[in-house]
Amino acid sequence: MLFDQTPQNGNSDSNANADEYRIQTEPYYRTVHDEANLYEAAYKARMPMMLKGPTGSGKTRFVEYMAWKLQRPLISVACNEDMTASDLVGRYLLDKDGTRWQDGPLTTAARMGAICYLDEIVEARQDTTVVIHPLTDHRRVLPLEKKGELVEAHPDFQIVISYNPGYQNLMKDLKQSTKQRFGALDFDYPDPETETEILAHETGVDRDTAGKLVEIAQRARNLKGHGLDEGISTRLLVYAGQLIHKGVDPRDACSMTLVRPITDDPDMRDTLDSAVSAFFS
Template identity: 30%
Template sequence: MTTTQRFDVATTFGVKARPGLEVQGFADDTHPQIPVHKPYVFRPELLRDVLAFLHEAGGDGLFLTGPTGSGKTSLVTQVASRLNWPVQGVTCHGRMEIGALLGQFVLTNGSTRFVHGPLSVAARDGHLLILNESDLMDPSELAGLNDIIEGQPLVIAENGGEVIRPHPQFRVFATGNSAGAGDGSGLYQGVLRQNLAFMDRFRVVQVGYPEAELEKQVILGAVPKMPETIVEKMIRVAEEVRRLFLGSDQEAGELTVTMSTRTLVRWAALSLTFKGAPNVFHYALQQALTARAEPEQREAIHRIAADVFGDYWESTP
């Protein structure tokens, strides 16, 4: 994992870039922690921010914030997959402690041995550490990452005071539906206001939902048999649902569920799965999203979809 390789940005990520622009990754593509390569449409401005951080962290982490399903984690993992960069991914929760990231003793064949956790492995071997839903974790626990993010050695007292000096390619990413200030909307249960000193160690990048044309490419890439006309109508439904979910600066949103790109892909895929069934788009949308909405909101979303689809609403794809 020590042999590095230069990758051409334009050809590696399928974006427009100046000729000769390269980014460093790794030559070995066999490491089991390299994310699975999936079809992905990169947004140039977000790709630029991630690549700049990978090139030079400067003692920072990178915090990606945005609404659910906007592609925060997949952005990082799909960049890593193309650069052969192993990833240690952790989904945080309110009961997680820093010790779970460092490692723990396990019983093997009658004796105990210390097994390094994702933070220790990433820092030691130069992997990317992704803290998903980091704003669900107790801020006093996350504060334990402050020194290692800045490049200070990681000391594991539980393992006899083992000292791990961070690898030059070690990077820390965090994702969250908030930007560390808590959730004022009440939509994301369990989100906590984070420690200011911890957040001060991160660059913050806002990840919104893709533009309509880009989102269409994503859906057609995942569900290529879906007619383009239907995909465009699905995206129009999603845009209206998101508008009602996000609300405005002055007013809270009218919906408590939203339609992410992930949900759109699910809706399109299910519509093909149930092709030929009566009211297939209605049925697929219910499974993809609205079955978990309150009855009034479910009815409102289906009414929006029926208005957008028109005569297509009761047809088959």
């Protein structure tokens, strides 16, 4: 296959306005360690980055915050097992005027110099994720085989992926050939004081209530691997706080957001309900 390296500026839907993808308002993100400075250094080197951590630990919010801080457009893709390579790079479409090419989100990001964030990359098929390989080494190119074009990534382009290392099996893990193309940052749930501060800011509840929610989460996280596949995430705590702030009884709010979503086991639900009752009697 021969690839045309001439910029394709007039015959596709590639000319998306970068401003459409810019984050206009600063997202609230509370730094925990030195992750913001480390990421900024990685971006200056245009290093592909991998964010590793449990569900709801702030990976997506962090990417949004860094895109805002660096003043770069952000294109996010929620990966799933039905996603094909064409969903990422683009495809030909038929309309009343005939056939036209439409860029996918990865191609759009590569052309405009956006940060492309592939969320939960392990959910995608491995034969799909390999399309990112030429963008994650010295070549920084994206072959569009169906179109016969070789897209050279904009100098400002960066690719970021995320996944939960504790929630995959042998059939859902990244290949070493993929992992070793990325720098990596580890994410985890914040320490109790920081998480309390985050909840109070995000939900409007008082610090005492926020502290109680964090204590419940701490107890549940200790049960991971002992009846629970996953602990209570910061995201779920924010949900609980939002309901409480709107006047929902704390026990009902916690049951709805902290207990029912993470387990169907009756005994484990009783254990978690007891923990909730201990703090919100």
